[in-house]
Amino acid sequence: MKKLLFGSAVFALLLNSAAAQNWFKGTLDEAIAKAKSENKKILLDFFSGA
Amino acid sequence: MLKIDFATKEGEEIFKHFEITTMPTVMILGPDGVEIDWQVGYRAPPEKFHETIEKSVGGVETFRYYSDLYAKDPKNVDVIFNLARKYERLDHQDKALALYKEIIAADPEGKAGTIDYDDEKVPYTQFAELMIAAASISRRSAKADPEPLKAFIRKYPNSVLRQRAYQDLASVYMSEGTRQEATAFFEEYVATYPNDLSALSSYVRKIIQIKDNLDRGIELAKKINNQILKSSPNPAYMKDLASLYSLKGDKAKAEEVYGKDFMEVQPAALAYRLLDYADFWVGQNANTDSAMAMADLALKIMPDNLNMTQRVATLYTKLNKPERALANFGPEFIKKFMDRPNDLGKYALFWISQDKNLDGALVAAKRTVELAPKSPNMWDLLSIVYQKQKNYDEAIKAAEMALAVAPEQRKTVYQKKLEAVKKAKEGK
Numbered sequence: 001m002k003k004l005l006f007g008s009a010v011f012a013l014l015l016n017s018a019a020a021q022n023w024f025k026g027t028l029d030e031a032i033a034k035a036k037s038e039n040k041k042i043l044l045d046f047f048s049g050a
Numbered sequence: 051m052l053k054i055d056f057a058t059k060e061g062e063e064i065f066k067h068f069e070i071t072t073m074p075t076v077m078i079l080g081p082d083g084v085e086i087d088w089q090v091g092y093r094a095p096p097e098k099f100h101e102t103i104e105k106s107v108g109g110v111e112t113f114r115y116y117s118d119l120y121a122k123d124p125k126n127v128d129v130i131f132n133l134a135r136k137y138e139r140l141d142h143q144d145k146a147l148a149l150y151k152e153i154i155a156a157d158p159e160g161k162a163g164t165i166d167y168d169d170e171k172v173p174y175t176q177f178a179e180l181m182i183a184a185a186s187i188s189r190r191s192a193k194a195d196p197e198p199l200k201a202f203i204r205k206y207p208n209s210v211l212r213q214r215a216y217q218d219l220a221s222v223y224m225s226e227g228t229r230q231e232a233t234a235f236f237e238e239y240v241a242t243y244p245n246d247l248s249a250l251s252s253y254v255r256k257i258i259q260i261k262d263n264l265d266r267g268i269e270l271a272k273k274i275n276n277q278i279l280k281s282s283p284n285p286a287y288m289k290d291l292a293s294l295y296s297l298k299g300d301k302a303k304a305e306e307v308y309g310k311d312f313m314e315v316q317p318a319a320l321a322y323r324l325l326d327y328a329d330f331w332v333g334q335n336a337n338t339d340s341a342m343a344m345a346d347l348a349l350k351i352m353p354d355n356l357n358m359t360q361r362v363a364t365l366y367t368k369l370n371k372p373e374r375a376l377a378n379f380g381p382e383f384i385k386k387f388m389d390r391p392n393d394l395g396k397y398a399l400f401w402i403s404q405d406k407n408l409d410g411a412l413v414a415a416k417r418t419v420e421l422a423p424k425s426p427n428m429w430d431l432l433s434i435v436y437q438k439q440k441n442y443d444e445a446i447k448a449a450e451m452a453l454a455v456a457p458e459q460r461k462t463v464y465q466k467k468l469e470a471v472k473k474a475k476e477g478k
Contacts, residue, residue, distance in 0.1 A: 024052045028064055031052045032083040039081050041107060046065060046075040048056040 071141040087112035127162035131174045150178035170210045220252040324348040391421040426456040442475035
């Protein structure tokens, strides 16, 4: 069972609206491929929308 | 940035892949898709949390950083400890415990370094020993074994970590062990920490659970409420005391400590706490959005309280938001308290002191003299509002009325006030 410390995608709340629109839309594999090609890091926000 | 939603099938797979057990978790991956660092849970304030994430992204003291150091120098206790903590936060207990064991092996005397815990320096080794002992009661163990934690308590009689060990043991004895074992443990716990709320309340709840030794429970619950919390009783602990009285069959006592008289004052107490919070942060000129939200909530709890309404209006005035002040303490207030001259008088005085909303103050002051035409104070108030508006003719008329209705022994006072208004008119 997952432990829920805070009920929502907290990190999204910390970003300004412009940055909040920068969420990658594809899959994790696609994100890694893109990060590799651009030599960039990836930030994963684990949450539950349920 | 990628959102991983546990509620989706793909998300659930990624949770499993990285063994994420806690939400929210933020994880940083390198371009190779390998973990650099993570932050588990959220701690306010948001700006500070954001800073922490930025540090992870920037590579400062990350999991990857300590992993690389560990690869080069696997006996460095400081590095092993920091790596263990990283795994522990991610709830990867097996990896954390393996590293804690390495610390004990590398530094059995506990001299290689310390961490700050409750303002005290605790050797890494001692902390590692506690973590290993606590693992014996974790949810992963088939059966909780309290012995390692008890051994820790015996080994370190002066350690600040003992309290944590007792708390962990309390959680075990809440659900396991015989009644005698639990009672012996909790008696030891409250004897060691006689004024600790956590110790006392956990024992009280155990007594409620086993419905035995009720008098001891009442004694401890009274100590919590009468000695430790004193002037600010906490409803949760009063409920415990009422539960004990109820179990003893003393319904009257339960009603006395946790009945409607007790509960009816709680919303007001909360409203004042909210307003104190709002006042504090407005005074600091920080956290003002939250301060306003709490002030509004306080007014929702006590919408007809003049003192509170006035304090909220003062707060909004300080924040230079007169429209918000007026929303609570404006025309609607006058309508609501149309028949209460004293409240209307206070309303007028408030706005006079703020030098704002003088039209509203005039409406209120006029109404007060309609309601209390024989009160010189009210006529005087009306005169003051007119003076503020520089309507000296009306101010003089009102001051003359105050003088006319004033009792003999007060006439001198109002005579002087009348002369002052006349003088003000001449000097305008």
